[in-house]
Amino acid sequence: MNKKRIIIFDDDTTRRDSLSMLLNMCPDMECVGAFASAADAVTHVAQTEPDMVLMDIDMPRGNGIDGTSRIKSAYPLLPVIMQTVFDDNQNIFEAIKAGANGYLLKKTPPDKLLEQLREAFDGGAPMTGTVAIKVLQFFREEPVSPSYKLSEREKDILKLLVEGHSYKMIAAKSNIAYYTVCNHIKKIYEKLHVNSATEAVKIAILQRLV
Template identity: 35%
Template sequence: MPIRIALVEDDQPVALALQQYFALAPAITCEAVFPNAEEALRRIPKLAPELLLVDINLPKMNGIEFVGQIVQRCPGILCLMLTMYEETPLIFDALKAGACGYLLKETPPHEIVAAIEEAKAGGSPMTPLIARRVVSFFQKQPVPPPAAQSGEGLTDREREVLDLLAQGYLYKEIGEIMGISTHTVNSHNRHIYEKLQVRSRGQAVAKYRGLAE
């Protein structure tokens, strides 16, 4: 069965060119074109396409905001960005909003069709330049020290404090349970934060639970 898609694109020549190409592509059925996010939000829930091609630069609500809303209203819908913008912050904002992939408008139509099929099959298609930017971003991130990665740097007492923190006990209560002063609990807590490379109780507990699994 052809993949049922819709476009959210305000550039009429671009939308028309894509529609004409998709009409010749047996793998795709383009069921609608929406010139703005507001109209798309009204009509897409009833239309229920499988995938949306979404531009970022829309007249009022932008495409990233639209994706964030439509994936909440229509769980399971796929949103594939198709835009001229290649800035790294926009790429990550779109992906965090719920986009499954990111293509530039210079992508040839047959590659857009292939990307739609890839997304439908569970992939996350990206224009090669975009994929390289994503990889470069992560390569530039600092690597945590071994103790932060493995959790092996925590002492038995620090692990005991962290176990109690994870159960929701206050510092004073932890001190009473362990037979130590609140000052000592604070000292253990500072060392835990340093070793796990975190800044809050919630982050420490989340990382500790991840390490313990």
């Protein structure tokens, strides 16, 4: 089995070391780089060729949101998962606008963190529960924008994507087959004019679609 390659950006040395050790203990993932700043994020990505980035938000040199934006500009298909102690609205939505594929709090237990990283590799957009709640509150508080002619089933599936569920989890929660979920998501992408779950979630949030 080829291990998924992950790099870490976090200015906390102890946390970098702990995350590196955790990933390297996994049979299906490994840490191929750990850095204290996102100032040279694109260079580090080019050098390490990762399959995923774990990005801290609050770093004194090289902000994680700016780093994510630069990475996504250069590598739009590379998943970036934000990790932070903050769950305030501004950080959440700035991270999503920057192109983040998920948003996890640092207090997430190790086993849950690994599960959510695997979900991200499987096409999901994982979010810690409190973050997902804030996202849904944002939808309820803001005016509804054009629907893009999404069906009710497509809206339900898009909502589950926004909540951070993988395709497999969406199939289970919706009581439909995995391939049916894939077909619905393909249609959602066509209607939103996007090519990935990250872009779909971003439009759903910015346009208040669910």
